[in-house]
Every structure is written in structure tokens, then in C-alpha cells.
Amino acid sequence: xxxxxxxxxxxxxxxxxxxxxxxxxxxxxxxxxxxxxxxxxxxxxxxxxxxxxxxxxxxxxxxxxxxxxxxxxxxxxxxxxxxxxxxxxxxxxxxxxxxxxxxxxxxxxxxxxxxxxxxxxxxxxxxxxxxxxxxxxxxxxxxxxxxxxxxxxxxxxxxxxxxxxxxxxxxxxxxxxxxxxxxxxxxxxxxxxxxxxxxxxxxxxxxxxxxxxxxxxxxxxxxxxxxxxxxxxxxxxxxxxxxxxxxxxxxxxxxxxxxxxxxxxxxxxxxxxxxxxxxxxxxxxxxxx
Numbered sequence: 594x595x596x597x598x599x600x601x602x603x604x605x606x607x608x609x610x611x612x613x614x615x616x617x618x619x620x621x622x623x624x625x626x627x628x629x630x631x632x633x634x635x636x637x638x639x640x641x642x643x644x645x646x647x648x649x650x651x652x653x654x655x656x657x658x659x660x661x662x663x664x665x666x667x668x669x670x671x672x673x674x675x676x677x678x679x680x681x682x683x684x685x686x687x688x689x690x691x692x693x694x695x696x697x698x699x700x701x702x703x704x705x706x707x708x709x710x711x712x713x714x715x716x717x718x719x720x721x722x723x724x725x726x727x728x729x730x731x732x733x734x735x736x737x738x739x740x741x742x743x744x745x746x747x748x749x750x751x752x753x754x755x756x757x758x759x760x761x762x763x764x765x766x767x768x769x770x771x772x773x774x775x776x777x778x779x780x781x782x783x784x785x786x787x788x789x790x791x792x793x794x795x796x797x798x799x800x801x802x803x804x805x806x807x808x809x810x811x812x813x814x815x816x817x818x819x820x821x822x823x824x825x826x827x828x829x830x831x832x833x834x835x836x837x838x839x840x841x842x843x844x845x846x847x848x849x850x851x852x853x854x855x856x857x858x859x860x861x862x863x864x865x866x867x868x869x870x871x872x873x874x875x876x877x878x879x880x881x882x
Contacts, residue, residue: 628747632754637792639664643759657759661752678824682850803830806870813866819859821850829867840871
């Protein structure tokens, strides 16, 4: 049976319809597709470890389970580290509150001298503005609670998906090959291996960048005598995964942390260190491309 050749406009219409349906399907199923995507990246990262364990004559199920447990220990260690650092930082919250009060008082004094608006009028305006914000915040508490529960459920799905991708990787490979004709099996296999190599290189490169960024920022901040240097360096490395906005978000949080127990000069030093580290990596990535 000869293949049917469609007109150019018909092919374009079918492609656009297929793309729109795919995007709609992904949007409606984002609750499943998001952990599935990250589980795929984690499985690609853990695949060398699973193969190494299998070479030690461990069953595939046991090798996959050990790899997932190892990954869970790493994630749990990071969560434990951040929890300990946050608990230590809560001891400095009164200092942060006091400094914010002092800054607020100085701003109120400046507004009063500049625009001749006394403190009572400023407080009254702030209360009116805050009144419109309280209700949405209260209403969002239930949404936040539901979001936390959903996060834990998706985390469980993430580890389950990762395990089954590692355990049934050959079945998934045969499924992908079955989508194409037998004459293209060798070419499809090469493409799959190339995609796996690219993903592994990307993930390993990202982890290497995070490690170098942690060491660099932690070393410089420690030399400058800034408190919570390790917390800020890890935060910068983790949030640096988010392009452009991540490093500035980490910078803002680090400034808040330093404001509680640091000096004005240390705030400037943190800004300089974070921006230099960001532009250094950005320039290296640009040259690599």
C-alpha cells in the first residue's frame, strides 16, 4: 500500500494539532509527568551504579534497591543539613527582627521629614494595606497544607518511578524499539545510547558545577569571616540550577541571613562574591558552548 502524501498546509495543520494536544495532555497530567521526568533523570544518573552492582553478581532488583536507598540517603542528608542550619539560624531571628525595626524606623523618619507625613498616618496606611493582604494569606494556608501533602506523595512516586525505570530498563528499551520498524532498530539503539550519554554528561556536569560552586563560595566567605558560610554556599549551588534567577534568589536569602548577625560591609562582600561566582561560571559555560 503506497503512503498517502498530504499537502503542505495539511501536514502543518496536523503537526500543530498534534503539538497542541501533546502540550494539553502534558499540562493536564503534570502531577504525574513532573516526578516522572525527574525520576528519569535520577535513573540515568544511577544507572552506572546499578550496572556496577550487577557486575558484582547482585540481582537486578537488589541492585536497583541499593541504588535508590543510596540516593535517598543523599537527599535525606541534604534535608538534615538544611534543617540543622535553619534551626541554628532561628536563634538569630530576634536580631533580624530588631534590625528590621531599626530600618523601618529610619525609613519612617525619612518619609516624615521628606514628605511631611507623620508616623500615625504611615501606620494607618500600612494597616489598611495589610488588611487586604491578610485574608488571601489566611485563605492560602489550606492550599499550602494540601501542597505539602502533594509534595510528599510526589516524592514517593519519584522514588517508585526511579526504581521501576532501573529494574525494567530492558523492557523500556524493547518498548522504544517496538515503536519503529525492524530496519531502523540499529539506528534507534544508537540514538538511545547517545541520549543517555548526553543526559549523564549533563547531570554529572551539573553536579560538578554545584560542588565547585560550594567550595568556591564557602572558601571565600569563610576567609571573610561571614557566619553561615556553608549554608549560603550550598543554597547558592542548589538554586543555581534555576537559570539566571536562582543565584539572585540565593543572594537575597543570604543577605537576609547576614543582616541578622553581620555588618554592612559583609553585605557588600556577599553581593560581590555571589555575582563574581555567577559571572565566572556563566562565562565558562558560554565559552564551552
